[in-house]
Amino acid sequence: MATDNQGPLWEVFVQKKSGQPFVHCGSLHAFDKEMALGNARDLYTRRGEGSALWVVPAAAIVASSPEDIGPFFEPANDKVYRHPTFYQIPEGIKYI
Amino acid sequence: MTTKEALYQYTLRLGDAGLILSQRLSEWTSKGPFLEEDLALTNITLDILGQANLLMEYAAQLEGSGKTADDLAFRRSERHFFNPLLVEQPNGDYAQTILRQYLIDVFDFLFYTELTQSADATLAALAAKSVKEITYHVRHTAAWVDRFGNGTEESHARLQKALNELWRFTDELFEMNEVDEVLLKEKIAVDLNKIKPIWKQQVYATLQQAQLSIPENVFMQTGGRKGKHSEHLGYILTEMQYLQRTYPDAKW
Numbered sequence: 395m396a397t398d399n400q401g402p403l404w405e406v407f408v409q410k411k412s413g414q415p416f417v418h419c420g421s422l423h424a425f426d427k428e429m430a431l432g433n434a435r436d437l438y439t440r441r442g443e444g445s446a447l448w449v450v451p452a453a454a455i456v457a458s459s460p461e462d463i464g465p466f467f468e469p470a471n472d473k474v475y476r477h478p479t480f481y482q483i484p485e486g487i488k489y490i
Numbered sequence: 491m492t493t494k495e496a497l498y499q500y501t502l503r504l505g506d507a508g509l510i511l512s513q514r515l516s517e518w519t520s521k522g523p524f525l526e527e528d529l530a531l532t533n534i535t536l537d538i539l540g541q542a543n544l545l546m547e548y549a550a551q552l553e554g555s556g557k558t559a560d561d562l563a564f565r566r567s568e569r570h571f572f573n574p575l576l577v578e579q580p581n582g583d584y585a586q587t588i589l590r591q592y593l594i595d596v597f598d599f600l601f602y603t604e605l606t607q608s609a610d611a612t613l614a615a616l617a618a619k620s621v622k623e624i625t626y627h628v629r630h631t632a633a634w635v636d637r638f639g640n641g642t643e644e645s646h647a648r649l650q651k652a653l654n655e656l657w658r659f660t661d662e663l664f665e666m667n668e669v670d671e672v673l674l675k676e677k678i679a680v681d682l683n684k685i686k687p688i689w690k691q692q693v694y695a696t697l698q699q700a701q702l703s704i705p706e707n708v709f710m711q712t713g714g715r716k717g718k719h720s721e722h723l724g725y726i727l728t729e730m731q732y733l734q735r736t737y738p739d740a741k742w
């Protein structure tokens with residue numbers, strides 16, 4: 395099986411039921427959009443996993459890098475007031 | 491010929507077409523051009539085998555002597571298979587496999603769509619299940635015909651070569667005999683004369699889109715309906731029936 399010329403990489407997102415979020419489930423190789431969608435159907439929905447599919451060229455995804463963990467995500471760790479559970483709700487309040 | 495005999499022959503013929511085609515296609519499993527396409531073709535192969543299995547089970551039931559689908563699949567010789575010659579032709583390169591599959595997919599789509607209207611409830615139900623699967627098959631193979639035809643010089647040349655090789659087997663798909671006549675009266679069978687022009691129109695459009703020239707004045711091959719096959723079927727059966735021939739009634 396050829397390994398050198400399988401086409402660009404695509405990321406696959408499956409929606410289990412209408413209304414639910416599309417969840418990333420894997421990747422595949424394909425040469426064009428239609429082939430990518432077909433391959434996604436054949437690879438990732440053979441056992442009733444979904445009712446809708448997205449395929450996205452992997453190159454189109456902008457990703458954070460491991461070095462970004464510090465500046466991107468750690469500042470959120472000590473800001474408990476960003477969680478709703480931080481606030482006590484006074485008794486007797488009906489609408490919030 | 492009674493309606494029941496004709497219905498058995500008809501169902502068996504349809505089952506044979508699917509069985510031999512899926513056996514042929516399965517030769518590609520694990521050897522596809524790349525992983526994703528390997529799985530895609532194997533999915534198609536399994537769909538077709540599943541369709542054939544249901545048809546064989548129904549045929550065995552119609553035959554009425556207690557035979558099973560396995561008996562029909564593994565204990566008949568070449569002359570008792572009634573598939574069209576096209577399905578037994580060698581896979582060749584991937585262009586040839588795809589083209590053969592495309593020609594059959596369009597036929598099957600039109601055929602099984604019509605068969606959903608059959609007066610025989612079992613065939614109609616089998617057809618309804620098959621149409622959904624075949625709708626996807628056509629989409630897959632038509633896209634490849636387009637890619638090969640409008641791809642590189644080499645892919646185009648290979649597809650044209652495949653067309654030149656396989657075109658002579660296409661007329662046979664529409665052949666009808668006494669079996670069809672008996673069942674047409676009962677509104678059970680599909681009138682193949684009715685779907686032939688639609689098949690031609692669709693296939694010509696796709697092939698022209700793929701910049702292929704359709705062979706003209708071809709001598710059309712025939713024989714499958716009568717059990718007269720090309721030399722290839724014998725080899726397919728030898729492999730497919732090996733286990734049952736070597737170890738009759740083997741179970742695991």
